[in-house]
Amino acid sequence: MSATTMLRRVSLGAAKSFGVGSGRRCCAEAARATRTEPGPAEPSRLLKQASVYVHWPYCLRRCTYCNFNKYRSRGDSGDSAMAECLQRETETLLGLSRVASITSVFFGGGTPSLAQPSTIAAVLETISRHAHLSDEAEVTIEVNPTPVGMSRLEDFVHAGINRFSIGVQSLRDEDLALLGRDHSSQHALQTVAExxxxxPGRVSLDVMFARPGQSLERWERELAELMSVCDDHVSLYQLTLERGTHIFKQAERGQLTLPAEEVAAAMYQAARRILLQHGFEQYEVSNFARRNAISHHNTNYWKGRQYLGVGPGAHGRFVPLGEGGVVREARTQTLEPDAWMQEVRHRGHGTRRRIPLTHLGLLEEVLAMGLRMTRGITHQHWQLFSSEADLYKVFGSSMDVKELLLSGHLILDDRGLRCSWGGLALLDSLLPTLLLALENQVKSESKEPPCDR
Known part of the structure; x- marks a missing residue:
C-alpha cells in the first residue's frame, strides 16, 4: 500500500480526526461498535487535564471536496445563538469532566474565522472560569485566507488566540477554483504574512497535493514557493474523493482525473525530502515542524489524552466524573446546528451518542493514533493505559508482527514501538496486523484463571 492511503485530515481537531459529518470512523472505533461493556478505570493522572475542540459549523460556501459537518451561515442572528450555545455546552462538559486544567483549545470547522472575535473570547472566558487555562496554553483557530479572514486576525489575537492554522491548500489559482475555495493565492500569501x-513561529499552513492534473514537477515547484513564505509548521494532505462531494461526481463522470497512486506516493516522498532540506522535522504522518513548533493540541490526540468536543458534530473522549463515571467515553454531539442548539438549551449539552470505551477499545485508539507519530509509543506511555501487558508482551510474540519487524517497517526496542521512515507511509496497511495482535492478547488475558493468593 502506498503513502497515499495515509493522508486524511487529522490535524484539524477531534471532530475531523474521526470523520465528523462524513460517516467515516477510524478502524479502532469501527471495531468497537458492538463492544460497549465498560473497561477498567483510568489512572488519576490521566483525568486531571484535557484539551478542548470547538466546532464552528458555518461556512460561506462548501468546497467541492469537503464532506465535513458544515452549513451555510445565516448571518449575525444565527451566529449569536451559536455563540451562546457554545458557551453553555463548554460549561456543561467541563462540569461533567471535572478536569482541573485545559492544556490547549482548537477552534475548527466549518470556517471559525467567520465567528466574531467576541465569540472566541467568550468561549475562552467560559473555560477559564471552570478550569485552569494557562497563558502559555496553545489556542488555535483555523483561518480561511480571504480578505475577511485576514481582517480579523488581530482581533482574534486580542480575543486570546495565539496560533493560526491557515487553509492555503494551493498556490495555484486555477486549482483553488477547482477545489471551490473562496480565496486566491494572493489572498493566501497576504494572510500568511499578516x-x-x-x-511569529506559531502559524501552520494546510496544503493539499495530488490535485486533478497536478504533476510531480509542478508539486515540487509549488513546495519550493511555499518554503519561501511559510512559517514553522506545515500540514500536508492528499486530496481524497469523498462520496457525495461535487468533485467525486466530476470524477465519476470522467470530467477530471487525479494523479495515479504511484505519482501521489512520489509527491508525498518528495514533500518529506524537501521539507527536511528546509529544516522541518516530520513528527507525524502529515505534520512537519521546525524550531519545535509542533501542534500541542493535535499531539494530545495522538497520545490518547482526554479532550472535550464542543459544538455540532464534535467528538470527545473523557471520563464523566461529574456523573460518577469511571471509564472513558467516546462522545459525539448532535450534527445539525438547530437540533444541537435546541438540545443545549434544554439540557446544557447536545451529546447525541455515548459509548463507554472497553479496555481493548481504549488501547486500540492509543495504538492507532500513537503510531501516527514518528516517535511512536514509548513503553512508559503504553503503561499508562496497559499496566498488565507491556509492548513486548502484546506484540513481541505475534508471528505476523515479527514479519513486520523483520521487513524493517516496524521497530520494537527499548524506546518503544514505532514505524520506520518507510513504514510510516504504509501505516494503514500495518495497523490491521497490530490491532489483531492486540485483540488476541487482551482476549487471552481475560481467559487466564485467577492466581492463587
Missing part, C-alpha cells in the same frame, strides 16, 4: 507578523 499571521506571521502577529504570531
Amino acid at each position: 499571521a506571521r507578523r502577529l504570531c
Whole structure:
C-alpha cells in the first residue's frame, strides 16, 4: 500500500480526526461498535487535564471536496445563538469532566474565522472560569485566507488566540477554483504574512497535493514557493474523493482525473525530502515542524489524552466524573446546528451518542493514533493505559508482527514501538496486523484463571 492511503485530515481537531459529518470512523472505533461493556478505570493522572475542540459549523460556501459537518451561515442572528450555545455546552462538559486544567483549545470547522472575535473570547472566558487555562496554553483557530479572514486576525489575537492554522491548500489559482475555495493565492500569501507578523513561529499552513492534473514537477515547484513564505509548521494532505462531494461526481463522470497512486506516493516522498532540506522535522504522518513548533493540541490526540468536543458534530473522549463515571467515553454531539442548539438549551449539552470505551477499545485508539507519530509509543506511555501487558508482551510474540519487524517497517526496542521512515507511509496497511495482535492478547488475558493468593 502506498503513502497515499495515509493522508486524511487529522490535524484539524477531534471532530475531523474521526470523520465528523462524513460517516467515516477510524478502524479502532469501527471495531468497537458492538463492544460497549465498560473497561477498567483510568489512572488519576490521566483525568486531571484535557484539551478542548470547538466546532464552528458555518461556512460561506462548501468546497467541492469537503464532506465535513458544515452549513451555510445565516448571518449575525444565527451566529449569536451559536455563540451562546457554545458557551453553555463548554460549561456543561467541563462540569461533567471535572478536569482541573485545559492544556490547549482548537477552534475548527466549518470556517471559525467567520465567528466574531467576541465569540472566541467568550468561549475562552467560559473555560477559564471552570478550569485552569494557562497563558502559555496553545489556542488555535483555523483561518480561511480571504480578505475577511485576514481582517480579523488581530482581533482574534486580542480575543486570546495565539496560533493560526491557515487553509492555503494551493498556490495555484486555477486549482483553488477547482477545489471551490473562496480565496486566491494572493489572498493566501497576504494572510500568511499578516499571521506571521502577529504570531511569529506559531502559524501552520494546510496544503493539499495530488490535485486533478497536478504533476510531480509542478508539486515540487509549488513546495519550493511555499518554503519561501511559510512559517514553522506545515500540514500536508492528499486530496481524497469523498462520496457525495461535487468533485467525486466530476470524477465519476470522467470530467477530471487525479494523479495515479504511484505519482501521489512520489509527491508525498518528495514533500518529506524537501521539507527536511528546509529544516522541518516530520513528527507525524502529515505534520512537519521546525524550531519545535509542533501542534500541542493535535499531539494530545495522538497520545490518547482526554479532550472535550464542543459544538455540532464534535467528538470527545473523557471520563464523566461529574456523573460518577469511571471509564472513558467516546462522545459525539448532535450534527445539525438547530437540533444541537435546541438540545443545549434544554439540557446544557447536545451529546447525541455515548459509548463507554472497553479496555481493548481504549488501547486500540492509543495504538492507532500513537503510531501516527514518528516517535511512536514509548513503553512508559503504553503503561499508562496497559499496566498488565507491556509492548513486548502484546506484540513481541505475534508471528505476523515479527514479519513486520523483520521487513524493517516496524521497530520494537527499548524506546518503544514505532514505524520506520518507510513504514510510516504504509501505516494503514500495518495497523490491521497490530490491532489483531492486540485483540488476541487482551482476549487471552481475560481467559487466564485467577492466581492463587
